[in-house]
Amino acid sequence: MANLVPTDxxxxxxxxxxxxxxxxxxxxxxxxxxxxQHLADAYDFLIFTSDQAALPAxxxxxxxxxxxPQHHSGxxxxxxxxxxxxxxxxxxxxxxxxxx
Amino acid sequence: MTFGSAGKLQHVVHxxxxxxxxxxxxxxxxxxxxxxxxxxxxxxxGHGIHERRRPAGRMGSRHTQVLATANTPRITALRERxxxxxxxxxxxxxxxxxxxxxxxxxxxxPWQTSTWRLARCLGDSANGVFSAAxxxxxxxxxxxxxxxxxxxxxxxxxxxxxxxxxxxxxxxxRRPRVEVRRGRCRxxxxxxxxxxxxxxxxxxxxxxxxxxxxRARRRADPPAFTGSRFHAASVGHVVLFQATASGVPAPSFDxxxxxxxxxx
Numbered sequence: 115m116a117n118l119v120p121t122d123x124x125x126x127x128x129x130x131x132x133x134x135x136x137x138x139x140x141x142x143x144x145x146x147x148x149x150x151q152h153l154a155d156a157y158d159f160l161i162f163t164s165d166q167a168a169l170p171a172x173x174x175x176x177x178x179x180x181x182x183p184q185h186h187s188g189x190x191x192x193x194x195x196x197x198x199x200x201x202x203x204x205x206x207x208x209x210x211x212x213x214x
Numbered sequence: 215m216t217f218g219s220a221g222k223l224q225h226v227v228h229x230x231x232x233x234x235x236x237x238x239x240x241x242x243x244x245x246x247x248x249x250x251x252x253x254x255x256x257x258x259x260g261h262g263i264h265e266r267r268r269p270a271g272r273m274g275s276r277h278t279q280v281l282a283t284a285n286t287p288r289i290t291a292l293r294e295r296x297x298x299x300x301x302x303x304x305x306x307x308x309x310x311x312x313x314x315x316x317x318x319x320x321x322x323x324p325w326q327t328s329t330w331r332l333a334r335c336l337g338d339s340a341n342g343v344f345s346a347a348x349x350x351x352x353x354x355x356x357x358x359x360x361x362x363x364x365x366x367x368x369x370x371x372x373x374x375x376x377x378x379x380x381x382x383x384x385x386x387x388r389r390p391r392v393e394v395r396r397g398r399c400r401x402x403x404x405x406x407x408x409x410x411x412x413x414x415x416x417x418x419x420x421x422x423x424x425x426x427x428x429r430a431r432r433r434a435d436p437p438a439f440t441g442s443r444f445h446a447a448s449v450g451h452v453v454l455f456q457a458t459a460s461g462v463p464a465p466s467f468d469x470x471x472x473x474x475x476x477x478x
Contacts, residue, residue, distance in 0.1 A: 142226050147218035149380060155219050159377040161227045180217075180226045 139180060224375075312354050318364055318371025319421040324355035373422045 132138035146160055217223055311326040364371075415423060 142228065143217050145380070146223070146226055149378070150218035153378065155222050156376055157219075157222065157378040158224045158372075158375040159227060160217075160223065160225070161377060161379045163228075163379065 142180060312357070314418065314421065315354060315364065315368075316357075317418070317422065318366060318368050319373065319418060321368050322354065322358060322363055324353070324358060326354040375422065375424050377424055 132141060142162070145162060149160065217226055311320060311323060314320040315322055315326070
């Protein structure tokens with residue numbers, strides 16, 4: 115028996131309301147870690163979707179991708195910190211952009 | 215940050231609305247967009263990069279295309295459907311050659327050039343409308359000169375990908391809605407059965423595949439997570455979480471569930 119909810123539970127809807135990148139990544143890592151407790155580490159992409167029709171007022175994006183550092187080179191990837199892109203609302207419509 | 219993965223995981227995506235954006239397009243973009251965006255935005259601080267033409271819309275939408283001209287800062291989406299009377303346009307769902315190169319799917323072709331939008335964009339995402347300050351031509355030779363050739367190259371890079379869709383439910387979904395979600399994921403994974411549907415296969419020109427492994431459907435769906443705060447059921451490789459009100463006792467995991475990797 116494993117406890118899924120720690121003392122400070124995080125809801126998926128909290129992701130969009132993260133105050134900064136570190137908070138977002140920390141919250142996302144909480145979810146992914148829970149997933150990997152029960153599913154095999156066999157996925158290249160994990161896509162979390164919030165079940166809400168409209169974007170919360172606090173959300174700054176429709177979608178956001180956090181990329182892990184990769185093992186290949188020649189793509190200009192920031193290998194140490196990975197890469198983070200957002201799309202929607204404050205970023206691009208239907209596309210990805212770097213939030214600088 | 216490992217996100218709990220020993221090394222397999224490449225991207226973690228969060229879609230803030232249930233309808234979401236195009237998963238296939240998004241996943242494809244995430245394979246290539248980050249590095250290129252990074253390289254270009256370093257040269258233009260404070261600005262994002264947006265490609266000139268992009269199949270927009272939601273998963274399964276047909277004949278949707280973003281139109282733009284080099285001289286107009288505003289880009290609008292035109293949705294065309296068969297039989298609608300609108301002028302048929304050639305649909306270009308494939309990625310740029312530069313993007314395919316960055317994914318490791320095609321060999322380097324230094325003469326390849328594509329045009330990208332500059333500056334942060336705002337607009338109606340549902341209709342693919344956004345604005346941009348300008349255009350910039352990106353040459354593959356510039357990328358190679360800056361960061362070197364991609365290693366591994368197209369002969370040995372990864373071409374098969376697996377994705378897991380995790381849905382956070384506020385209200386537990388009824389079966390028809392689950393079926394819709396499953397159908398979208400099937401579109402994402404397989405070959406497009408409908409002309410004009412954008413998915414991973416079509417975006418990469420058939421060079422790469424996205425697997426959802428629907429064989430798991432025929433097996434008993436285990437209650438992967440149980441409890442009053444979280445509930446999830448494995449539907450193929452679509453995992454549904456249900457988040458209820460806070461302040462309830464912590465749930466527990468039913469140890470009878472099998473990891474997806476063991477069930478297939």
